Amino acid sequence: MNIAVLCSGNGSNLQAIIDKTADGYIPAKIAVVVSDNKTAFALKRAEKAGIETLVLNPKDFASREAFDKEIIKDLRKRKIELVVLAGYMRLLSDHFIKEYGNRIMNIHPSLLPSFKGTHGVRDALEYGVKVTGPTVHFVDEKLDHGPIILQKAIDVKDDDTEEGLLERVHKEEHKIYPEAIKLFAEGRLKINGRRVVIK
């Protein structure tokens, strides 16, 4: 099974997925790493692992949809069956979501539906929750909203800083994201309304 990973930044989740495809844990091949940011460190990681990359500059396109169509053209050519968002900072167009319905995954650093948006860890800390943790979910038209595949709870400590908590959340992300992709690649995820059941 061919997967594409879309990144905008550091790509630490990409690295976890690279490692877990390399060692056979995930029975799939990362066929391409796509980025909207040519300076993303994720691209270095891809190159180091011998994975092809596609870099597109949003400024070269008239609209979000035109940009996404260019990506989709590439993904089709590569027969991509799963699109994995890993720190991809652009909203997908409805066109993209329709094209890859229930075949796009995202990871979010809070226990959704709590703390949607770009500061999932900071917002949780400021709210004062005692439990937080990452969520892997399918992507639908609404932000951080699609059916949930895996979540992992971790305790927030009384003296946690944003950096410390972020580090522990990331550590769990690097476990559950490969796990969710593995389950998908094995054909074991069944979507039942909003509930995702593992066969």
Next chain:
Amino acid sequence: MNIAVLCSGNGSNLQAIIDKTADGYIPAKIAVVVSDNKTAFALKRAEKAGIETLVLNPKDFASREAFDKEIIKDLRKRKIELVVLAGYMRLLSDHFIKEYGNRIMNIHPSLLPSFKGTHGVRDALEYGVKVTGPTVHFVDEKLDHGPIILQKAIDVKDDDTEEGLLERVHKEEHKIYPEAIKLFAEGRLKINGRRVVIK
């Protein structure tokens, strides 16, 4: 330390608190159980444990505030230092919350801020979360919103029913609610903005 427990129904959390004051785990005395419902089973539990009760019918009062003032009169007389809501189905008036600011606790059957309101377990199940669990928090003017004292995460199973999940959430409630009250009674809870720190 004298505490008051306010109930409207079965009172299974009240029972856990009765048991944990009786065995000395919580260093406090339940001075009164208050109910807005004379048929609440919680009242039977109180009577069996030899705890005084106060039953008031909201229909006998002109307003929410008048009702609450009657309760407060009783609580003052008894020198109540902590008000514990345990399945109390009435919203407290602002007057009540001002009178007992940061000295009113509530328990909610979801990981707040997710799934506020009266169906915390059902809503979580329908949303398809993989992790849920109860929250003990101080009460402020907004529904299910005050500073969080304790939370306990439990896994949602793929074949969970509302009844099955509710039972597991309740089981955890009966542990963390006494624990939170114990910490309060020992003077170990410090509220720092929205964060509650355990000394």
